[in-house]
Amino acid sequence: MNMTELVTKELINLNLQGSTKDEVMEEMIDMLNRTGALKDREMYKKALYEREMEGSTGIGFGIAIPHGKSEAVKRTSIAFGLKRSGVDWDSLDGEKAKLIFMIAVPTEQAGNEHLRILQLLSRKLMDDDFRERLLDARKVDDVVQWFAQII
Numbered sequence: 579m580n581m582t583e584l585v586t587k588e589l590i591n592l593n594l595q596g597s598t599k600d601e602v603m604e605e606m607i608d609m610l611n612r613t614g615a616l617k618d619r620e621m622y623k624k625a626l627y628e629r630e631m632e633g634s635t636g637i638g639f640g641i642a643i644p645h646g647k648s649e650a651v652k653r654t655s656i657a658f659g660l661k662r663s664g665v666d667w668d669s670l671d672g673e674k675a676k677l678i679f680m681i682a683v684p685t686e687q688a689g690n691e692h693l694r695i696l697q698l699l700s701r702k703l704m705d706d707d708f709r710e711r712l713l714d715a716r717k718v719d720d721v722v723q724w725f726a727q728i729i
Contacts, residue, residue, distance in 0.1 A: 621650035636669030645681035
């Protein structure tokens, strides 16, 4: 699995506009929808919110990883958004989320692929230097290069 196949330039926004969790989620769902990753935007949104109701996807360290497995997803994709001022995500540590990764996975690939993406992403995000680079990112091309290093 190559992360640059999952996180393309069109799925990176270094200046999210939303000021609430719901607004940011809408923005990122739109990113996935525009790239053709979704068959049904509203059905995918429902899967995301059902997952959020199970427990916050704000994992701490200024990171949120909302994710949904759904038949509404055509192809596995990850949208990445940066909210420099942060947004309240009910994170475990109480910190606002600044680095937001939205994972979309088709139901039929939900098992191993979904867990592998979460594992790879979580492991890399524990690296302070990697998080700092993302927080300071100014160019989408740089972010794509950094994701290429995740294996």
